Amino acid sequence: MELGWFSRRRTAVGAVAAFLACVLIATACGSRLPDSALKRIDAAQSGRVLASNAASDQSAASAGDQSAAVSGDQSAAGPTGSSGSSGSSGSSGSSGSNASNTATTVAAAAGGCPKGTSTAKGVTPTEIKVASMSTDSGPLPGATEGEFRGAAAYMAMINSQGGICGRKITVLKGDDALDSQHARSEFERLEPQVLAFVGNLAVADSGYIDLIKSTGVPYVGTTVDPSGADFPNALPHGDRNVIHTGPYVYLRQAYPNVHKVGYLLSAVQGVRVNSPGTEAALKKVGFDAPFAYRAELQTTAPDYTAQIIDMRNQGVQLLFLFAVEVNMQIRLVRNMRQQNWDPPLKISSIGYNSTFTDIMKADGDGWKTPILFLPVADPNEANASPDVAAFFKWNKQLFPTGQLDQFVVGGWGQAAYFVKALRALGGPLTRQNVVQYLDTQVKSDDGGGVSGPFNPAARTGTPCFVMVKVQGGKFVREKPTGTGYECSLGEFYKFR
Numbered sequence: 001m002e003l004g005w006f007s008r009r010r011t012a013v014g015a016v017a018a019f020l021a022c023v024l025i026a027t028a029c030g031s032r033l034p035d036s037a038l039k040r041i042d043a044a045q046s047g048r049v050l051a052s053n054a055a056s057d058q059s060a061a062s063a064g065d066q067s068a069a070v071s072g073d074q075s076a077a078g079p080t081g082s083s084g085s086s087g088s089s090g091s092s093g094s095s096g097s098n099a100s101n102t103a104t105t106v107a108a109a110a111g112g113c114p115k116g117t118s119t120a121k122g123v124t125p126t127e128i129k130v131a132s133m134s135t136d137s138g139p140l141p142g143a144t145e146g147e148f149r150g151a152a153a154y155m156a157m158i159n160s161q162g163g164i165c166g167r168k169i170t171v172l173k174g175d176d177a178l179d180s181q182h183a184r185s186e187f188e189r190l191e192p193q194v195l196a197f198v199g200n201l202a203v204a205d206s207g208y209i210d211l212i213k214s215t216g217v218p219y220v221g222t223t224v225d226p227s228g229a230d231f232p233n234a235l236p237h238g239d240r241n242v243i244h245t246g247p248y249v250y251l252r253q254a255y256p257n258v259h260k261v262g263y264l265l266s267a268v269q270g271v272r273v274n275s276p277g278t279e280a281a282l283k284k285v286g287f288d289a290p291f292a293y294r295a296e297l298q299t300t301a302p303d304y305t306a307q308i309i310d311m312r313n314q315g316v317q318l319l320f321l322f323a324v325e326v327n328m329q330i331r332l333v334r335n336m337r338q339q340n341w342d343p344p345l346k347i348s349s350i351g352y353n354s355t356f357t358d359i360m361k362a363d364g365d366g367w368k369t370p371i372l373f374l375p376v377a378d379p380n381e382a383n384a385s386p387d388v389a390a391f392f393k394w395n396k397q398l399f400p401t402g403q404l405d406q407f408v409v410g411g412w413g414q415a416a417y418f419v420k421a422l423r424a425l426g427g428p429l430t431r432q433n434v435v436q437y438l439d440t441q442v443k444s445d446d447g448g449g450v451s452g453p454f455n456p457a458a459r460t461g462t463p464c465f466v467m468v469k470v471q472g473g474k475f476v477r478e479k480p481t482g483t484g485y486e487c488s489l490g491e492f493y494k495f496r
Helices: 016-024 035-046 146-160 180-193 209-215 226-230 246-254 276-284 305-313 326-338 354-364 379-384 386-398 406-425 431-440
Strands: 127-134 168-175 196-201 219-222 242-244 261-266 293-297 318-322 345-348 367-371 466-471 474-479 492-494
Touching (some): 127 146, 127 180, 146 168, 168 180, 196 406, 209 226, 242 276, 246 276, 246 466, 261 276, 276 318, 326 354, 386 406
Parallel strands (some): 127 196, 196 219, 261 293, 261 318
Antiparallel strands (some): 242 492, 466 474
């Protein structure tokens, strides 16, 4: 599993309800977080109010939809008044410049755009409707809901620039509730209304995976169910059996005396099926195999002290969390502090999350995460890149209380990739020609200016990453310093 927006190898789960249960069971969890911290969690995870300066343009297709069809103000896309040109050039040791493929210019609604020629679902002379499927309620509330927020924020920026051939883009929200039957009913509700699904990572997508194929609807994002990997319309395509080893090579080089691995993953089927690549990469670069300790964490468990004691007894030096959601990680870190256990190297595969630093502050120091995108929550990155500034501003404008994490980056990048097809095809939109264009014609992409460059048509991932760490209660760059990505380490490794 790689950690970029473009990859369907990226899977995650959430456990906010389990975290709050932990807080209530004081005898099991030890000292509780302060009430102010709990309120911040609740605000970030549950208080998803669609607020913007352009509220008059918001609409919903039905009472059950949370939709975004926001025009916004013309200056809200960063310092230049648009998303600008990318500042994401490679650093020393990186693979050249990362030319921006975001909305750096407006493909204006001027000539060459016949607005009334499309009869595709979800397309009218004035509007294009798409939907986003994520996991936002049920046992794991808020798990991947950032996918919707990222896609909605990008589309709002496009709408502020005139839309696509004069059509505004409306994003309808679908929620699988971590239940396959509910997921299927949500897909069936939304599919007749939309041109495509854009900004997708629903942990229970097995409930509708067959419908993605049978309807032929463009499905831009991540399919957790592995059977979706080869669907022609599940985009962009990639190889689930390949992982780039760059971040793991860096860790091996930076910590030559660390050998024994403790590997923890969430006890969710979508996580299990995506874990082998990361495990293979750690072993490939020279960490001890078999791992000294490997276990699954129950998302509803109130406490992980038993696992911590076992890892300490096994002499674990590298603690690696695979798809362990932020509130699970917070509980784990608190238990580690209670046991006075702090291994030399601590990695969380999806740990780049503003909630973690908001809550843990300096108590989270030392944790690292390899990311395949720019550190979008860092104001320094926004100062260096108009694209990151646009990302930050539009997300905060629409969702001021929403956490910034890799799922928001994913939704933003998927929307940017999809918009390439809309702009190229102009007025005569069909599901088939959108799929064909995205699958064969997009040969360079960078997730709307905030993710590592890759070639979707070649079905390859990015060789570029940034290693971030928590220092002084904030995420900061470790590798490379300054700007850009590290792109020179590692290889595309076919692990099976």
